[in-house]
Amino acid sequence: MKKTKESIKLKWDKYYESIYAKEMRNRKQKVEQLKERNQLDLEKKINGIDKKTIAKLKKKRADCDRHMLNEIRKLEGKPQRVYKEKKKTFNIVKFIAELMQENAKLRDTDLDGNWYCISHVMVTLFPRSMLQWWHRWSREIKNICLCFWNINAQCKDCNRTTWPRGNKVEEEKTNAIYDAKLDIKYWNWTAEKLRLLKDSYFKNDYDWRWMIGDKLLYPTKEALYKFAEDQLLENRLRWNGKTFYKPSQNWQKIWDKNKSDFIVNEK
Numbered sequence: 001m002k003k004t005k006e007s008i009k010l011k012w013d014k015y016y017e018s019i020y021a022k023e024m025r026n027r028k029q030k031v032e033q034l035k036e037r038n039q040l041d042l043e044k045k046i047n048g049i050d051k052k053t054i055a056k057l058k059k060k061r062a063d064c065d066r067h068m069l070n071e072i073r074k075l076e077g078k079p080q081r082v083y084k085e086k087k088k089t090f091n092i093v094k095f096i097a098e099l100m101q102e103n104a105k106l107r108d109t110d111l112d113g114n115w116y117c118i119s120h121v122m123v124t125l126f127p128r129s130m131l132q133w134w135h136r137w138s139r140e141i142k143n144i145c146l147c148f149w150n151i152n153a154q155c156k157d158c159n160r161t162t163w164p165r166g167n168k169v170e171e172e173k174t175n176a177i178y179d180a181k182l183d184i185k186y187w188n189w190t191a192e193k194l195r196l197l198k199d200s201y202f203k204n205d206y207d208w209r210w211m212i213g214d215k216l217l218y219p220t221k222e223a224l225y226k227f228a229e230d231q232l233l234e235n236r237l238r239w240n241g242k243t244f245y246k247p248s249q250n251w252q253k254i255w256d257k258n259k260s261d262f263i264v265n266e267k
């Protein structure tokens with residue numbers, strides 16, 4: 001088929017339609033997940049998702065139009081317009097948090113990938129296939145999201161119990177064991193310290209320092225840079241002898257590419 005103005009337009013319209021369908025599927029999935037978790041301010045959260053979806057679609061539509069117009073200009077022998085690509089920002093906190101999850105996985109498993117659940121009463125050795133996540137408090141709480149103590153191996157059953165979805169008794173029981181085991185695994189009062197930090201985050205007396213690793217520090221660019229390098233080193237060391245799974249990303253490569261220019265996402 002010969003390329004015409006109309007065929008180009010049709011092509012990009014179809015492409016946008018597929019993007020639209022995909023975004024709508026994503027939205028539906030997110031809303032269902034929210035409903036399943038029995039969230040308190042459900043309506044507000046769904047509104048937030050909708051706003052984000054609309055903004056994203058608007059941007060995609062504009063991108064499609066730009067590409068389409070350029071293609072038409074080319075067809076008509078006119079010079080194409082050059083658009084500046086928006087530079088992606090590298091979020092160092094997100095990067096470290098993800099790297100720490102892998103490090104915690106390596107820390108909590110033996111050479112064959114066996115591990116213990118942090119919130120089981122019984123000391124049961126689980127196989128690697130059951131490995132799950134494991135935050136005591138949400139990763140959204142910035143001042144403890146980079147704290148070692150907040151991430152521990154937890155089994156699927158316990159993980160499911162601690163979703164806020166109704167059975168408060170079971171949830172409290174599981175979290176109580178989690179806290180008791182935190183004190184054994186790390187240090188006395190670890191669970192209490194985590195809880196206090198978490199509470200302070202939502203109060204006016206918020207301490208601007210974060211628990212980074214196991215130290216209370218201001219989340220400056222320098223501190224985060226150093227911690228990222230520490231975590232990369234730890235990652236390399238902890239892989240020693242572990243063959244049961246592969247690194248989820250090439251952390252060093254990502255770091256080398258972005259370490260000179262990154263953003264710190266503070267409160």
Ligand SMILES: [Zn+2]
Binds near residue numbers: 118154157159
């Ligand atoms: Zn468990």
